[in-house]
Amino acid sequence: MAGVQVANVSRSFGAHRALDDVSIDFADGGFYALLGPSGSGKTTLLRQIAGFDFPDAGSIAIGGESVERVPVEKRRIGMVFQNYALFPNMSVADNVAFGLSVRGEPKATIAMEVQRALDLVQLGKLGGRRPHQLSGGQRQRVALARAIVTKPRVLLLDEPLGALDKALRVDMQIELKRIQREIGITTIFVTHDQEEALTMSDRIGILRDGRLVQEGSPEEIYDRPQSEFAATFLGDANIFRGDATGSGIKLPDGTTIAASTGASVPAGAKASCAVRPERIRISPGAAKPDQATANTLTGQISKRIFAGNNSTYFVDRDGQTLKVIVQNTGAERLAEGQPVVLNWSPDSTVLIAAELGEPRGQISGMLSRKITCSRGW
Amino acid sequence: MADQLAIGSRRGLKPALPLLLPAYLWLTVAIFLPLSAMVFFSFMTDLPLAGKEWSFTLGNYAAFFSQSLYSTLLLSSLRLGLEVTLWCVVIGYPAAYVLAKVLKGRSREAIFLLVILPFWSNGLVRIFSWAMVLREGGILDTALNAVLPFKINIDLMYSYPAVIIGLVHSYVPYMVLTCYLTLQAIDDSLIEAGRSLGASRRQVLWRVIIPLSMPGLIAGAALIFVPVVGSFMEPRILGGRTGTFYGTVIEDQFVAVFNWPLGAALSFILLAVVLIILALAAPVLRRAA
Structure with missing residues (x-):
């Protein structure tokens, strides 16, 4: 051997x-x-x-x-x-x-x-x-x-x-x-x-x-993917793209996403953040709570898929669809069309340097396909 | 496989009859009737033509056993069949292998065309063109003498090798086609699996490829051996006086001597001998396949 x-x-x-x-x-x-x-x-x-x-x-x-x-x-x-x-x-x-x-x-x-x-x-x-x-x-x-x-x-x-x-x-x-x-x-x-x-x-x-x-x-790969491709090919991931701030990224609409794991990207450079669907907490509500912690977003459930042991919610927010997986713990189930608040920890957010020389359009096209037809649910 | 058979038999034969009948009617009319007539002839003293007297006899069959000439000729025909089949394997199998496993796409089609080209020309034309190539002062003789610095004399015409050359040329496409079909069906991963297990190319050939292509080899051999044993055209034209074989004697009875009963009897003896050979070989071949 x-x-x-x-x-x-x-x-x-x-x-x-x-x-x-x-x-x-x-x-x-x-x-x-x-x-x-x-x-x-x-x-x-x-x-x-x-x-x-x-x-x-x-x-x-x-x-x-x-x-x-x-x-x-x-x-x-x-x-x-x-x-x-x-x-x-x-x-x-x-x-x-x-x-x-x-x-x-x-x-x-x-x-x-x-x-x-x-x-x-x-x-x-x-x-x-x-x-x-x-x-x-x-x-x-x-x-x-x-x-x-x-x-x-x-x-x-x-x-x-x-x-x-x-x-x-x-x-x-x-x-x-x-x-x-x-x-x-x-x-x-x-x-x-x-x-x-x-x-x-x-x-x-x-x-x-x-x-x-x-x-x-x-x-290692699941928790700290080094590229959007690795993040989405091994498991599912929600990807945010923006400019690096040093402690996360700033999305084009001004929202900041805090990330405490992953690559170190110099501020101002293009970067992405990846969040696993099972790391996001989802709760009903139309507006952010007053003392909102980092990584809190609002959106509306566009689709729910019940798979027995868990449910997958697709949440629309500002032109982006996020995927959230919730274990079936007996808690209240949310309905399609309901406004929700999403929240996750910076520890669950992986910062990824933008891939050089990769045509962005191609990646995002692939990602959206990946999210809608990926396995696991 | 077993499931399919079960489904087939459950439906019964009835719906299949319209599909089967045309072929079997045709076979009955075109083969069975003339053959039965031939069986009938073979037991007659003479043809019932022009009011000649005739009666039933076993004499035509007895003639085969009373004259050693016929059995000698039959043996040399069997030897011819064996040799031609062997040459067809030696020449055809490697070609089939290359066609099935090495060439891909366009080049495969082109080479394939060359293999089946002989089928498209008339057999007689083919044989006479060989005569032009093989005779003294013919194409082969002239070409070799033009290339070689010394004088040689090539006169293969009217010889046993000429008969072999002509027959191999006519029949090698059958071997290529049958072997090609079985070789092509062998998954390339079987060859790779053999090599990954430590077998050299030669060991893979002998232990995997040849056993798996045995059905094609056997089918090709049967397709070639049977008609070659009874062949008469190539032996007559290319063999001349050395080209007297069992097939040419039968032909003589029908065409020259006009002794159809003897010709028919000799044909059926040939058929019987070939069937016996195939039956004896069957268990061995089945095990090999």
Whole structure:
């Protein structure tokens, strides 16, 4: 087992820059998620690490050994594919045995290792079946057993749970995490599902347009996103844009938003603030209370979505729609059209420096889409 | 798969009849009736034409067993079929692989066109054009002598290799097409999975790609082997005197000697032999597929 170092890797396909100067250090034994929308380059990066494709520039090392020009079969990796890629002409046991068999291991060793791997994924009795006789979840387990039976240095997973239905996916998330802990293998996991990334990984790398946007633990990224993209792609966020004041921002209409976490932006520069919907308190009322604390806004509920354990309110204020999530604690529910007061702490507000060279219109277009159709409710 | 079958049988055969009937009527009229007539002929002493006397006999079939010439020719025809099939695999499979797995888009279409081009020309024209290429002083001979510094004599015309060349040319597209179809259906991720597990390209080829494309190889082989064993045009035109095979003897009975009963009997013996070969090979092939 070993860590993986990706340093300044770039890869272009024609005019399209699929990876642009990406550097990530995957520590030994960690569980990493590469998270990003489709086309962000996460799968391309995984394929560079696997060796199916080679970078135009930069270096990749597995366990300290440089592998840029080492072919796939010599890299000692294990890979689980999105469609499982089980060999349909072989039994489950033969699928799992494949990696050991091409290495020329003795038959007795192979049989023993295969049984152990199948037991690990709880399919000990299904070795004689053909892949087409298995359910999606079982195929997933076979693919995993096949990938780890060769004792690879690193395990690569390309959206492995994407084809499973939701309940099964949650089971497999737990299962995958258990197996990873049990054998302690460095695992790199590609996904576009933010929830999967949050719940499973030790660290997350967010990619966008071939660039690494932010890298850190799930808590770090969720609590202190460094860009509007990171804030809205991992979880939901309300974004305010204005000019930095030193302790927050001033919106174009004069309202100030106080922020006590995030980047330090020199006063006067363009900046944004991000607030998570569950951090905002909502209460009925048309006007701000007299002794209003920082970060108090008024608005009107335009829409309410009840999801059982919580409710999501969309609050219109001055051309902007804010999203507020309230836990179902039995308190009074607010109605659509009702005027409300919103309030949140500066500690819950993350200051973000404006992204240079990003066309603003494009971002806001994406954000509004994100807010209206994002998952979580 | 099982579900689909269950749905199909529940509806019954009745609604499907209008769809099936035209094809089966046509097959009955166009193949079954003439074939039955041929079976009938094969047991006759002579054709019932111009008021000739005829009676039933097993003599036509007995002729095959009493004269070693026929079985010798049948064996050499089977050998021809085997060799041509083998060459078609050797030449066609790699081409199919490149078409299915390496080329994409426009270039694939262009190369594909070249593969099926032979289908668009008349078989006889094709064979005679080979005759022009292969004979002494022909295109191949002239071209090689123009390029090479020393004098060589290429005269492949009227030889066994010429027959092989002509037949392989006629039949290799079948192999390319059937293999292309099965190769194309193999998911690229299976190849990548094999390599990620430590298998070299060669090991992936032998353990994953070839087993998975076996149905195409078998279908191609059957499509080629059966007609080549009975072929007569290529052996006659390109083989000359060396081109006497089982198929040409049958042709002679129908066209030259006008002994239809013997020709029919020889045909059915060939059919029986081919069926026996396919039946014997079936369990092995099924396991491979």
